[in-house]
Amino acid sequence: MTAYNHTGLDNIDIQGEAREALPAGCITEEENALIRQRHPIPFYTPNIYIRIGLFILTVIIILFSLGILALMRIEGDDSFAVLLIVVGLICLGMLEWLVYSKKHHQSGVDDALLWAGTSLLAMKIIFFAEPITFIVQCYLIGFLALYGALRYIDRIMTLVVYGALLCIVFKTGTAAGAIGKAILPFVVMGVGVFLYLSAKMLSVNERYRLYRPCLVIIEFASLFVFYAAGNYYVVRELNALISDPPMSPGAGIPLGWLFWLFTVVVPLWYVYRGLMKKDRIFLWTGLLLIAAMIFTIRHYYHLLPVELMMTIGGILLISAVYACIKYLRTPRQGFTYEETNDRGLLENLHLESLVIAESFAPVTPAPGSDLQFGGGSGGGGGAGGQY
């Protein structure tokens, strides 16, 4: 189903594994060389920075080509919509040709052509939709993105398919009257669970190994969706949006206690499970969702002023991390504080120091004007740049 050569994609994987095994001392230099020779990568995949450059330039080319064609159309009487379809299809055709004959794979050009082609077609569907309904739009965009995801193993396309699916479920649920609205959160949760389990099952199957990047994205998205479907804030506000007659502000929702329980317990369970099963997807999602949980609670109950919460939270976080690092000084229970994985790109760009410089930037006084140096809101960190 993929446009790329299957053996080639496998070989990328194999060479990657060998590159990891070599410094770990598992395989010898000769074995690595032999593996690289027997499993060559046939693709044109330039360096990441070149890829970024090629992406930007390809987008420029497409936009200005569209501009030229639009200029020529000013004189004709065809609508812009036809132009979008034509250019979109040309992009997808070019993409097919480049992948087939020039062996482009993650070269920046193929990313740009795929995204531009599908976006142009999607723009036609969204902005020139006259006869078709919202739900049909969702189906069309969903299938378009499904094509991109399946044929080019694209993660963003996978997310678009997911989004379209959720829109369809939401729209169908709200159209199904009071009962449909009432069970909607549970239906969406069910979708999340179903997709998570399916993705998990498919990703252990060797047959679908090429789609693992997309399946991982589905796992992440499903965990988020499952939580969002039961999060008090999301349920309450969406309920207010679709309920008829309108809800009075401040009114609760049926089964409110259940959703509150869900809001608090699920992130903690994610983190717990992530640590128990050593599953990074659960761990990361859980850590992010703890923040979502705190924001949800704060939105309805002002327990403490924000600065006190930040101070106390900061102290708690720092002490907790301190304790963890001390505890893991020698690896325990299979956990370690040592870095084991490769940082690659991040390391090279020294991203951390840029982040520091950005978040703690000095104020540049305008020359000649009166001095406005310090102020109160800073205190050092994260103060929105206004010292």
Added chain:
Amino acid sequence: MNLTVFKRLHSEGLISDTSLERVRIVEEKRLFSVHWELKTLLYLGVVMLSGGLGILVYKNIETIGHQTILLFIALVCGGCFYYCLHKAGDFSRYRAAAPDPFFDYILLLGCLSFLTFIGYLQFEYTFFGSDYRLATFIPMVVLFISAYYFDHMGVLSLAITNLAAWVGISVTPLRILRENDFHDHGLIYTGLALGVVLLMAGVASERRNFKKHFEFTYENFGTHILFISGLAGLFTFDGVYLGWFLLFAGVAAYFYREALKRRSFYFLLVDILYTYVALSYVVVRLLMKSSIATNDFVWFLYLGFFYFVLSAIGVVRLLIILNRKMRVYDSL
């Protein structure tokens, strides 16, 4: 490592039995690293704590009093620097590893509270008089010394942004375009000079082998400041823009040579994109002038669009060729 892959390689006769066994053992004993999770949480904690304290102080300034706050900040700062001096090994001109996981953060906290201290002093008591230069000069010196002595790349970035502030420019990635008024001609020349100085500092670090790993930070800041000042000059000095373009082209040629010499894809891309912007500006300007002169707008619009399509195709080809040329040395 994926055992299935290695089993396959083994069955193909590409790796020996012992290698497969080693992979199996390593995989079995693999530890789950929580390094990045903990580091991110620690960073978050530091940001939350310092932000929370900042707001707390701001809201209670009448009851606490300025002296108390200043004293508190000074204590935090002094404590941090004491810890760092106590823990740090002897000064080394090479890369020095941090003595413990918290060292970097404590040094950062010390430097930031020092900045706050000076800023507070200046704002509340106009301690350094009405000349802001002294109030930015002192932190800059302290930051540079700390960066070198304790070997901290983040503090070096802070020092560079303070150096720029001292000469009057905002240089952090998000602010460089937003907060600088490039219509001020003096600022453009200052920017050019600052860029050159930073680049020279980078070259010197490398040549003298003195904190060689700082080179990238210097060059990164220097390159962007130089190019953006050059573009600003090109846009601002209307009468002599061709002269500025030639200057720009000269700088670009220098960077092109350097990037090839170092096999740096990053600097190559930065160089080519900035040059493309400058070239396109000149072309669009020429086209606009001609369209006004001949009063034929559509024709020149076509020309402009065609220029962009064709030139972008040209740059794509250039990038592909250069990539092939440097591919053997694939690194940054």
